[in-house]
Amino acid sequence: MAATNLDQDVYGTPLHSRHESCEAEVSKEGFIEAGTRTSLANGGCDVYNGAHATGDTYRDVDVSAISTLPEAIQLSYVAEGAANIIYRFSLPSDFPEGVFPSGMDKTHLLRLRKALPSGSPNLPAFAALRKIFFPLFPKEFILDTCIIRIPEGLIEKENAILKKREEVGDRPVKRAGLYLVGPPPLSGIPVDDNRQKPTLFESYGSLIEDMTPAAPGVDAESGRYHREVLVEFKPKWLSPSPSAPAGARRCRTCALRISKEYKKHGTIVVGNGSGNPGHWCPFDLASGEPHRIRLAVRGILSQKGAILTGWKETNGRKGEINGYERMILEDKVVGYFCGPKGKMLLGLLKKYQGSWDQQGPAAIFGEKGDKNTEPLAGEDRDDGEWGDQWIENVKKYLMAMTVRDLTLFLKVDLSTPPARDPNASDESVQARIGDLDLKSPENGKAKYWIDVETKLREGGWYTATEKKTRHTNGHRPQVTRKASVAGDKRKHGEVEGEIVDGRKIGPTGESIEVLIERERDEEGLDEDIKPEETGTVSWCRL
Ligand SMILES: O=P(O)(O)O[C@@H]1[C@@H](OP(=O)(O)O)[C@H](OP(=O)(O)O)[C@H](O)[C@H](OP(=O)(O)O)[C@H]1OP(=O)(O)O
Ligand SMILES: Nc1ncnc2c1ncn2[C@@H]1O[C@H](COP(=O)(O)OP(=O)(O)OP(=O)(O)O)[C@@H](O)[C@H]1O
Structure with missing residues (x-):
């Protein structure tokens, strides 16, 4: 296997070659005109067009030139999200030079995909990243990423380690039970890099620039x-x-966050919080x-x-x-x-x-x-x-x-x-x-996006005309108001708590001077809470 120059990606294409022109455009105009740098007109973003790989390429990615991680690689768990696990990796000290991109084990992390039913295979994702997103940003803003083939046996080994980590409480509990997905067995199953079922097989991982801080x-x-x-x-x-409807006073992010908080905790937020x-x-x-x-x-x-x-x-x-x-x-x-x-x-x-x-x-x-x-x-x-x-x-x-x-x-x-x-x-x-x-948009995602917008609009979360009702199950919504903790001006801000006798009692029992108050209603009654607006409430504005 040939050594890969660090200025090139794993197929020899100069890294960020497209970014250079992007930077020039940004510095000239301040903005890149949206869409002009993409290849939409000539079929960019066609990951979902279902076209097949021809020969050894997949959407301009030369599949045959993708390096394979050495079998001797040693991984150590760094972190994980819902869909991927991030590993640091190293090679044995006697590993021959030039077999693996030199120095990459010091500058990059390995990102491996979990067997999530809604997951997307890494090859099309990388093709989209390279073709669509890389050209849109100056090189310095993009997390350096390249694709790499997973060697036989690595995923089984790491999944066994993940299970052990779970047994000793060394994996976040909410992530337990979902493991990495690896290459199809070599036993005669034809491998079509485009058509791999996301939950069944994954032949590739990503090498991503390591952003973890150096030790002090x-x-x-x-x-x-x-x-x-x-x-x-x-x-x-x-x-x-x-x-968003006319008269929106909250942006999409604040509207959704506030509606989620109300649903989860019964927290009432005036303004955008x-x-x-x-x-x-x-x-x-x-x-x-x-x-x-x-x-x-x-x-x-x-x-x-x-x-x-x-x-x-x-x-x-x-x-x-x-x-x-x-x-x-x-x-x-x-x-x-x-x-x-x-x-x-x-x-x-x-x-x-x-x-x-x-x-x-x-x-x-x-x-x-x-x-x-x-x-x-x-x-x-x-x-x-x-x-x-x-x-x-x-x-x-x-x-x-x-x-x-x-x-x-x-x-x-x-x-x-x-x-x-x-x-x-x-x-x-x-x-x-x-x-x-x-x-x-698949796996119900398009519907999710529509539902979110409908709920935010119809629920009044954008316009801050949401009809909030007290929960009748005994769970009392918290009141959040602009307030300052009495005698401590440094703690000025919004504070959660209950209003009692015209005073607000904070979560730890401290007395809070309430700047915006509202009537306290009887527990258990359905109540339409109409937040009062005052100068101290913040709203989203462009
Ligand atoms: O809908 P949103 O704005 O809450 O965003 C979702 C994220 O929630 P967040 O508000 O950032 O905590 C959500 O993040 P978490 O899983 O909550 O950390 C996901 O990123 C989700 O995208 P996907 O389903 O994984 O492709 C995100 O979904 P979309 O970006 O596809 O809408
Ligand atoms: N390049 C990086 N450098 C340092 N840490 C990283 C890097 N990439 C990811 N991480 C850490 O690993 C975590 C999980 O990574 P990542 O966000 O890629 O997982 P994910 O499964 O795609 O996340 P999500 O839950 O959003 O789907 C991140 O939250 C971050 O803490």
Whole structure:
């Protein structure tokens, strides 16, 4: 097997070759015109067209040139999401040079897919990533990713280890019972790389740029103390949903989050909840206004799991950050999104989301989501209802949904002071876009998208005219109001609690001075709670 140059992907194509032209366009115009860089017109995004691989290529991916991971590879578990597990990998010290891309075991992680029924095979996903999404962003924003073939036996071995981890409580409980999916057996079953059933077989994994922070310590060369953390979050919907009704006061992200919270906890949020721990509005983040960006960044950093301090060398989550480091982190992340790179990155995401989905899912998939997606898999549906234009709209919609659900990784070096000039690029913050897995409308997903929009619209969650009722099962909705804890101005913000005798009692029994109050209703009665609006309530605004 030939050694692979690190500047090339595993089939020898220069990495990010398309990005160079993209960067030029971005710097010239500030924005990439949405859609102009994609190959939609000439059949890009055709992963769902069901076309077969011809010869050794699949959608411009030279399948025969994809390297296979060495059998001697040793994996160590890093983390997992619902659909994939991330591993660090290493090779035995006596492993011959040149057999595997040199240094990659230090700079990349291995992402392996789980046998989720709704999962998408990695080869088409990678083809879409390379063909559709890579060209859309400057090279520096993309999480370097390439595809690699899985060797025989690796998945069985790792699944056995996963089971052992479960037995000793070393795997998140909610992830237990779902394991990795591997290549089909060699025993005579024909392997068609395109048609592999997602739950049954997977021949490929991805090598992804490692964003885990380096262990803190004194840098031997500079003599400087070095401390890194990783911030991970989804920027979500940065432009308004085209399905939002006239008079919408909440963006799609805030409307959905608030409706979910009400359903789950009975929590009543006035406004969009921005300023509460864990609450933040994507419009604030992309506003370009420093105080709104700070509000959003505080919300992001207070989200569970947003700050990863686990170090590259260990897999544990060690070295929690202290208060001072948290302050530096907030300043740096705010500075990044106020600065040219952060603005460009969010501007691109916002622009793509807005221009690729101008109609909402019901206009595309039918009010009931019953316009099925078969035409996407057929080859002769270029007429009438299922015409080319419709297919184009579906493709763009899927791209918009993908970009609305991507993950941003920010690796932040906390050992240098925050940049003073807001217009200067702060090189101590590195942002990468990950999780650009092209969405599929199948497995009930199109219907889910339509249902969400219908519920948000009809439930009044966009317009903040939601009819909230007390639960009659004894579960009392919490009241969330802008409030400050008496005697402690630092804790100003929205606080959950109950209103008792005109005072609000917080979760730990502290007395809270309520700035916005409402009548307390009798327990057990259905109650239509109409939130009062005052100047202290935040709403989403572009
Ligand atoms: O519908 P949303 O906006 O809540 O987004 C879903 C995400 O929820 P979130 O609000 O980010 O916690 C959801 O994230 P979690 O699984 O809740 O972490 C998924 O990413 C889901 O996409 P898929 O079904 O895995 O393809 C996401 O679904 P879509 O992006 O396809 O709508
Ligand atoms: N490049 C990376 N560098 C460092 N950590 C990473 C990287 N990619 C993923 N991770 C960690 O692994 C976790 C799971 O990865 P990933 O998001 O790819 O899984 P997933 O199954 O696709 O997630 P989801 O639940 O959103 O479907 C992430 O939340 C993150 O903490």
